[in-house]
Amino acid sequence: MLGFVIQRLLQAVVVxxxxxxxxxxxxxxxxxxxxxxxxxxxxxxxxxxxxxxxGFDRPLWEQYWRFLVRLAxxxxxxxxxxxxxxxxxxxxxxxxxxxxALAAVLVGTLLGVPLGIYAGYRPNSPLxxxxxxxxxxxxxxxxxxxxxxxxLTFGVYLGWLxxxxxxDTVLVFGVPFSFLTWNGLQHMLLPxxxxxxxxxxxxxxxxxxxxxxIMLTDTIKFARAAGLSERAVLGRHVLKLISIPIVTxxxxxLGSTLAFAVVTETIFSWPGVGKLIIDSITSLDRPVxxxxxxxxxxxxxxxxxxxxLTYATLDPRLRRGRTA
Amino acid sequence: xxxxxxxxxxxxxxxxxxxxxxxxxxxxxxxxxxxxVMGLVGESGSGKTVTGFSILxxxxxxxxxxxxxxxLDGQELVGLPGGAMRAIRGKRIAMVFQDPAMTLNPVLSIGxxxxxxxxxxxxxxxxxxxxxxxxxxxxxxIPDAARRxxxxxxxxxxxxxxxxxxxxxxxxxxxxxxxxxxTTALDVSIQAQILAEVKSLVAETGMAMIxxxxxxxxxxxxxxxxxxxxxxxxxxQGPAVAVLRQPRHRYTxxxxxxxxxxxxxxxxxxxxxxxxxxxxxxxxxxxxAPRCPRADRACETLPAMTREGQRVHACHHPVEAGxxx
Ligand SMILES: Nc1ncnc2c1ncn2[C@@H]1O[C@H](COP(=O)(O)OP(=O)(O)OP(=O)(O)O)[C@@H](O)[C@H]1O
Ligand SMILES: [Mg+2]
Numbered sequence: 001m002l003g004f005v006i007q008r009l010l011q012a013v014v015v016x017x018x019x020x021x022x023x024x025x026x027x028x029x030x031x032x033x034x035x036x037x038x039x040x041x042x043x044x045x046x047x048x049x050x051x052x053x054x055g056f057d058r059p060l061w062e063q064y065w066r067f068l069v070r071l072a073x074x075x076x077x078x079x080x081x082x083x084x085x086x087x088x089x090x091x092x093x094x095x096x097x098x099x100x101a102l103a104a105v106l107v108g109t110l111l112g113v114p115l116g117i118y119a120g121y122r123p124n125s126p127l128x129x130x131x132x133x134x135x136x137x138x139x140x141x142x143x144x145x146x147x148x149x150x151x152l153t154f155g156v157y158l159g160w161l162x163x164x165x166x167x168d169t170v171l172v173f174g175v176p177f178s179f180l181t182w183n184g185l186q187h188m189l190l191p192x193x194x195x196x197x198x199x200x201x202x203x204x205x206x207x208x209x210x211x212x213x214i215m216l217t218d219t220i221k222f223a224r225a226a227g228l229s230e231r232a233v234l235g236r237h238v239l240k241l242i243s244i245p246i247v248t249x250x251x252x253x254l255g256s257t258l259a260f261a262v263v264t265e266t267i268f269s270w271p272g273v274g275k276l277i278i279d280s281i282t283s284l285d286r287p288v289x290x291x292x293x294x295x296x297x298x299x300x301x302x303x304x305x306x307x308x309l310t311y312a313t314l315d316p317r318l319r320r321g322r323t324a
Numbered sequence: 325x326x327x328x329x330x331x332x333x334x335x336x337x338x339x340x341x342x343x344x345x346x347x348x349x350x351x352x353x354x355x356x357x358x359x360x361v362m363g364l365v366g367e368s369g370s371g372k373t374v375t376g377f378s379i380l381x382x383x384x385x386x387x388x389x390x391x392x393x394x395x396l397d398g399q400e401l402v403g404l405p406g407g408a409m410r411a412i413r414g415k416r417i418a419m420v421f422q423d424p425a426m427t428l429n430p431v432l433s434i435g436x437x438x439x440x441x442x443x444x445x446x447x448x449x450x451x452x453x454x455x456x457x458x459x460x461x462x463x464x465x466i467p468d469a470a471r472r473x474x475x476x477x478x479x480x481x482x483x484x485x486x487x488x489x490x491x492x493x494x495x496x497x498x499x500x501x502x503x504x505x506x507t508t509a510l511d512v513s514i515q516a517q518i519l520a521e522v523k524s525l526v527a528e529t530g531m532a533m534i535x536x537x538x539x540x541x542x543x544x545x546x547x548x549x550x551x552x553x554x555x556x557x558x559x560x561q562g563p564a565v566a567v568l569r570q571p572r573h574r575y576t577x578x579x580x581x582x583x584x585x586x587x588x589x590x591x592x593x594x595x596x597x598x599x600x601x602x603x604x605x606x607x608x609x610x611x612x613a614p615r616c617p618r619a620d621r622a623c624e625t626l627p628a629m630t631r632e633g634q635r636v637h638a639c640h641h642p643v644e645a646g647x648x649x
Contacts, residue, residue: 222419225413228440316430
């Protein structure tokens with residue numbers, strides 16, 4: 001088991017190196033960031049000085065090498081726009097994204113799995129059709145459109161909920177979270193809801209497909225032949241059998257939402273990492289982009305590792321040794 | 325004569341398929357007495373499994389039991405509401421399936437699965453339940469049973485897995501076990517072992533059994549009575565010895581002739597020519613006629629069940645004693 005984890009971590013280092021190279025080269029190709037943040041009337045001299053100060057006049061390999069050396073010291077560089085170190089900058093935006101992403105994926109799963117199981121169990125019932133319609137809706141309607149409808153309905157027309165910014169936060173171990181205050185919770189509701197639709201649709205789809213397939217197997221026939229109630233059949237046999245794909249998708253969705261909640265955060269002016277990355281792209285804030293994408297690679301590798309470790313606890317066939 | 329434990333009468337089960345109505349079980353009637361082993365024999369697709377599922381009320385849509393009756397100690401099971409039927413499944417009638425690799429849930433431990441089966445019918449403390457499970461597992465020949473409750477199906481061999489499945493069927497000491505080809509997926513030596521064990525279990529417990537098989541040889545060592553199924557109908561049934569020694573229906577005699585053990589060494593195996601008819605387009609008369617060497621005009625009408633003492637058959641030209649089948 002330990003060997004497995006170490007192997008994965010080494011793999012992670014390689015992936016992150018490759019990722020950083022790609023990002024570095026890509027960002028380099030986009031253009032010179034200096035022009036974006038220097039005033040238009042800056043002299044040629046000031047321009048050259050600034051470029052030299054950031055090392056942008058150096059060849060690409062040398063810039064990359066310097067980046068790596070600094071990275072080895074835990075330094076991702078400084079943001080050109082915010083003038084602060086990149087790592088603390090990204091970390092300061094992370095809690096905001098974490099709370100809406102986690103809320104969306106959790107609610108999507110806790111709601112979507114039972115609905116999906118039901119839809120797979122009674123595929124022809126009216127309720128199942130309604131659930132599937134909901135799922136198709138969640139899949140096909142773009143996030144930004146749902147976001148705008150939510151803002152117009154609950155924020156503007158009904159005026160029940162705030163439709164932008166983060167609201168009050170409380171420090172938990174030094175990390176600001178808003179879900180612990182009433183005001184913060186209200187602010188978080190619409191953006192989290194906006195993210196939830198897709199997760200819900202996904203989890204419904206997944207659970208329904210799994211349930212339909214499993215219900216036809218001899219395992220279920222045998223369980224019923226033993227006199228098990230439908231509740232026990234679904235709650236114990238089916239749920240356990242579909243939990244593996246669900247855990248996978250849970251992990252992937254959490255990762256991609258943490259990394260790319262860009263649309264939702266932009267629409268709701270939610271000060272999370274998604275908004276940070278989109279802002280840094282428009283302003284060509286090179287160090288932020290590079291660090292961000294490398295960290296995203298790290299995030300996905302970590303999540304994959306956790307998912308794999310969870311598999312082993314869910315599926316006994318993947319556990320090694322201890323053969324009875 | 326005492327009332328039979330199970331009385332099946334005119335049982336008919338149909339599936340709505342694209343090709344039309346498929347009558348998988350077609351007016352099947354038989355009785356099983358307490359402590360009796362009935363062998364249900366027939367080719368693949370003859371409706372043996374569907375008969376078993378129909379008795380237990382386990383036919384899923386698009387299938388439906390469309391007629392007939394199944395009585396357990398006089399109680400009608402056809403049309404019984406879900407809850408009442410569930411109280412009978414596993415408790416009074418249990419079933420063992422063909423392939424234990426497909427029936428046990430791979431991600432739940434043996435103890436968990438047996439526990440669910442126990443709790444479906446009894447309120448038992450965890451400790452007591454485990455004790456009971458271990459005792460039943462030991463009885464079907466699983467060594468070190470108490471410890472192996474926490475093991476998962478993949479940690480057992482095929483034969484051991486089927487023993488676990490049989491143990492699950494035995495948990496509530498049912499009156500009747502429907503065993504659907506439980507040894508077909510196993511290799512021959514394990515087959516023989518399990519067969520022997522099942523035989524002694526039946527003798528010990530006095531429970532009745534319907535042993536489903538496509539293999540007359542297996543059935544002959546176990547069954548008191550044999551029913552032969554062809555294309556959804558029972559074509560012949562009676563005491564095992566009588567049916568095996570002197571088959572009356574020409575399908576039965578064909579089956580017997582094709583047994584490898586009856587073949588002359590070196591001679592080619594005899595086979596019944598042709599294939600069973602499509603169940604969606606049965607001929608109006610005897611379903612076996614197209615493959616029967618003795619078929620004539622008479623066989624274009626459905627043969628009635630003819631009773632001869634303890635046995636019945638449905639054939640216009642039954643095999644006569646002394647006739648080479
Ligand atoms: N769910 C179903 N839908 C449609 N047809 C079915 C279904 N289940 C069984 N049948 C049909 O019913 C007929 C009888 O099937 P059954 O499984 O009872 O055969 P069997 O005698 O058990 O054969 P085997 O020895 O192969 O197990 C077959 O023609 C089969 O195609
Ligand atoms: Mg079968």
